[in-house]
Amino acid sequence: MAKLNRTVTVYEQLKEKIENGSYSPAESLPEVELATEYDVSRNTIKKALLMLENDFYVTLEPNKGAKVRSYSKKEVLDYLQLRVELEGFIVRLAVPQFSDEDISRLEFIFQQMGVCCKNNDLLQYSALNQQFHAIIYDVCPNRAATDLLLRLKAQMRKYNGKTILVPNRDTRSHMEHGAILEAIKRRDPIQAEAKVRAHVESVRQTFDDYFSLLF
Template identity: 50%
Template sequence: MGIMSKTDSVYKMLKSEIVNGSIKPSQNLPEKELSEKYEVSRNTIKKALLMLEKENLVIIEPNKGAKVRAYSLTEVLEYLELRAVLEGFIARSATIHFTQEKLNEMQEILNIMKGHLEQNELLLYSQNNQKFHKVIYDACPNRTAVEMTLALKSQMSKYNMKTILIPGRDAQSFSEHSAILSAIQNKNADLAESLMILHIHNVRKTFSENYSFLF
């Protein structure tokens, strides 16, 4: 295994732990401990941490080392405000490019989401929620907009899955996704855009009203 492949491997493992919340916001990332944990050199750890810093997942402070980045409520709301615009644009752009096969795939995902909702399997619901959005991203011809959106979502992902645990958010979320799919099925790009913007704004409202729980 080459040096870069070791770095990439450590980077991916660290990123996964940060994104899924195993490593908490503001948690220190000591190079010595990480090198022992992943059985690599401290230089490899340094390189992986620098890669994570570029993605705004980690902060590296001189003479203090690295720690997981934590976000203020203001930052989160700013990210979601920007995401609403990007996701709306993506939904609009993707609508006319949907094949019947992809529409069927989205309908099937929505049906699975409904089943998880009825069984109160909220984390499984959230995972399929991500799949629902991915189909839309894949249909969008503007890859720059998609990459920007994914970068924003990656930074917030450790918080995003918790929003579904807020009382009442699950039913509201399902209703929003159903409406978005209906607009796309009807090739109504304007409506798909406005519904997607409303969906992200409602996520933003959830963050604003439940900051202490989510963070």
């Protein structure tokens, strides 16, 4: 049991570093160095890396070892195409469940996003953007859909925040979130779905246009 716990601990720590960008896409993960860093056996590292491979965080190649998984432009665009469908489905189910308090929280976050746009605070804008969508996910009654989306977003976390670096993307994003918020306030699930889909499609188009500059 202790060995299993150590493996899970290393797995979780490596996964967090991949998700937060401490390890870059395609970066090598040498077993010997990791074993020294985490003060565990190479066998424990091997098991943790296998778990990460199963969850699509790393790739394992014979005689080459492990690397952080990287994604091609097509793979990122395919992922965003799937996000269009999932995000739209989730918000459509969520809208009838929104309380006045939930909407007030969205309004406050939206206002703070506007402040970030004025101050060119892209890092904080991205954090608020995540909080805005997290409220929608929390309200949605279909946990299978939200869990699937959150797993996908975690795997692609290194890519998710890149579009905000495109000039004026924060302003356009803020307008798109405003349209989503207005549809939610009107308790209109069809319009909310349409606005969310348009927002993610806009993100996808930005990736398509600027991918070579962002990566």
